Amino acid sequence: MSKPLYHGYPPELSDEQAQFLLSNLKDWSIANGLAVRPAPSFVASSLDPAGVLATTAPVTLFPSLFPRHCYQEGLAIQKSYNELYSAIARDEEWLREIVEELAGVDEFVAKLWKVHLEVKKEGFVQDITLGLFRSDYMLHLDPEDIEAKPEIKQVEFNTIASSFGGLSSRVSQLHKHLLSIEAYPADASPAISQDTLPESKSVPSLAAGLAAAHIAYGPSKSENPLCVLFVVQDPERNVFDQRLLEYSLLNKSGVRSFRVPFSKVLDETKLDSQRNLIYRPKHAPGKEFEVSTVYFRAGYSPDDYLGDNEWGARLHIERSCAIKCPSILLQLAGCKKVQQVLATPHSPHLARFLSDEETVARVKKTFAPIYPLDRSEAGLEARKLATDTNSAQRYVLKPQREGGGNNIYRSNIPPFLATLPESSWPAYILMEMIEPPPANNVIIRNGEVRKGGVIGELGVYGVCLWRHGDGAADRGHILENWEAGYLLRTKGNESEEGGVAAGFGAVDSICLVDV
């Protein structure tokens, strides 16, 4: 393990200090919407059939230390990433090659692609796409170079349903509040100060992205009022994260939005003869809205597609005039396979999408080497690395599809691959492990307080709105492009998974340090 970023952080707390910090944290979080619905394992649904209970979202007690230059680089490079993924989503030919290879081994990708092709055949009626992105990084500190400085290395790039944009604004406010009431003991200084705690502007920034799409959609064609549609899972424990965006969209931009469970899209919307997406709310019989923008907070995982109903809903939306966040092309651009193709050593692809050489080099610097497991030259090399117990130690095996929970780490890789027919191997990519410097923090989840070694993951949000045009991957089609705040997710380092919602970690904020 490398040397820690900062010795003695976070400081030890006396019982009284811990109690003061916790009671302020628990009350502030509920008073300010930093909350989730409790998991059934915490509160049985029979106890609260109406679903009125809420609990503090899993959070860290302290903001985590994070090198200033890494934070700045993550934020600074986001606009280039927005541009990159927008260009990929516009380059159907390039994507097709990757997707068709994947489709053989990944039924979910195959089905998404089929929906795209079906709409393509008929012809698209909406040229504009919205991306609300989150680029996730871990700190990497070369364990073999004692002089090395930490760098950010990309873990993944989310093109659909990027979550925690609501709570991340709140957790950075929480930590600032705890600082302002001196809940952090004096020996946490000089690290924690109002200057070293950057506030995440993700709530207003992401909501402004939805508003930009809504405006770009133009006037209603059906003479109904316009609205944005949040397509959601049901039930959704992380509902406040989403509601915070909805409230900002309404209060700052005056844009109405509605939440519709993915399973009810077909029932509650229709396409008119111009393929305008018309929302007919059950709660307001006779009333209709024309949907300007569909914001998917569901549909990113095969688990969300129970059958024909959901696949039909996806096709229905893709066919419509609504701006999609994301379109199927954009969702597919977020495949790990795309990340792998870009990050394969000596890949020529980045230059295809980013005209500026300096930008290419800067983006490339955030990649950890990623290999395919196919029969290409790089793939054959990767197969050697992955099946050897020694070399596998430095790698993680990831499925191509979105969503956490299925990664295979280090020495578990060779026996896992041994259970799979080689023909299925191309459904996975092999990625060099990112080696984060040791760090410590305290996490509170469901009232349980756990202290110890942690790993943080920086997420940088991005908003990008573009016209597909003729599909050429040039910048001229980009209408809006901005960096949209940050998230830190922190998990105990005994786990190697990172999703807070899945119950492994916590939302966190950054305390900048110069290293």
Place this chain on the structure above:
Amino acid sequence: MSKPLYHGYPPELSDEQAQFLLSNLKDWSIANGLAVRPAPSFVASSLDPAGVLATTAPVTLFPSLFPRHCYQEGLAIQKSYNELYSAIARDEEWLREIVEELAGVDEFVAKLWKVHLEVKKEGFVQDITLGLFRSDYMLHLDPEDIEAKPEIKQVEFNTIASSFGGLSSRVSQLHKHLLSIEAYPADASPAISQDTLPESKSVPSLAAGLAAAHIAYGPSKSENPLCVLFVVQDPERNVFDQRLLEYSLLNKSGVRSFRVPFSKVLDETKLDSQRNLIYRPKHAPGKEFEVSTVYFRAGYSPDDYLGDNEWGARLHIERSCAIKCPSILLQLAGCKKVQQVLATPHSPHLARFLSDEETVARVKKTFAPIYPLDRSEAGLEARKLATDTNSAQRYVLKPQREGGGNNIYRSNIPPFLATLPESSWPAYILMEMIEPPPANNVIIRNGEVRKGGVIGELGVYGVCLWRHGDGAADRGHILENWEAGYLLRTKGNESEEGGVAAGFGAVDSICLVDV
């Protein structure tokens, strides 16, 4: 029963409408701090030992209709009420007479008075007092006069721990939000509109009162930083109501405050040689704050005084240099006996405290006739009314002490009095029942939805800061005086009690109607 204010209000909801309204209400309330900690009867504390769960505060689904002229009168008269109670609290001689009579039958009043006298003997070191008041009214519509218009009649005047100032701002924002997303069906119009829903500014207004006291206190004399102390119950389920004031005080005025359970005041504070109240937080050993202002959210009921520890704490605070909200004199000014003395027909007392005849008349108009149960002429008349089953129908019997839960209504009065020795009767007052016009609403509490006839109680907050001076009841000593927002509390009309925290009702907001 009189005619309802408005027919067909609130409108009937279809299942889909109710579900839309409820799901938006449940999410908005948690996202915006309109919450309480769940009662043990809802969530056993063994399930959540760390106390992280919260639930939507009991609220009404709809804002309740309320006559515009009554609302306006309640707000308009608040400054006069502030002046009145400030003058009473400065008139120790006048109060003494009342308190000494009460002390014989009410041990709590006797003990409070003893604390006051003890400090008086030693000499007071703080001349300024803060009142954060709430004047509570019900609508009264003379059931025997078909031409009558509704009027407000005062139920009580709170001089200590006036609650729900935090949640009342939020519930009025909630109802405005539900309107803005059209969660109220069209046939609730024309009643509900942005113009007819006055927002309650109670959070910033009450916090500004604390800030005004903090500033009036002047510079620290102990060379410690200054703070405000919230003296609270522990546990406190209604904690967010209080936290919202704390956050506003910090964020708008930059004033630090701390919460100290009443039982821990002696342990965590000390008086220095100048009787400055020094707070020594356990969570920050070695650190000291000088308390500018003590804000009591506990200590209003005998139940809060377990023994010598709490009585000692009360004396300790009363002796100190801190501005008290309230002082013991001010708390005693809130006795129902005072209200009764003022409201006894033909009472000369109001003119003693309010110089302006017009103001006297206006305040008097908000009184329901109140009688003593002593051996005065009015008292003997009252004893007749109270012991006769027929006439008792129009009355309520109230104990002199603060806090709900002990009122005796209508036909229950004669048998209740029969169980008491006549010598104890003066501990009660007899008040003509206020006859509110029938109204309907829907209340959600712990996820349970109850619909039906309701009774609303308007609370108008007031902030008043004054110097005691030589105790003369003139206006010259008043430093600050403002009306500070409103609260509507609504309860099912099957109950005759009004406290939301006690589990009988809900916080509500007002929809103005012209009647």
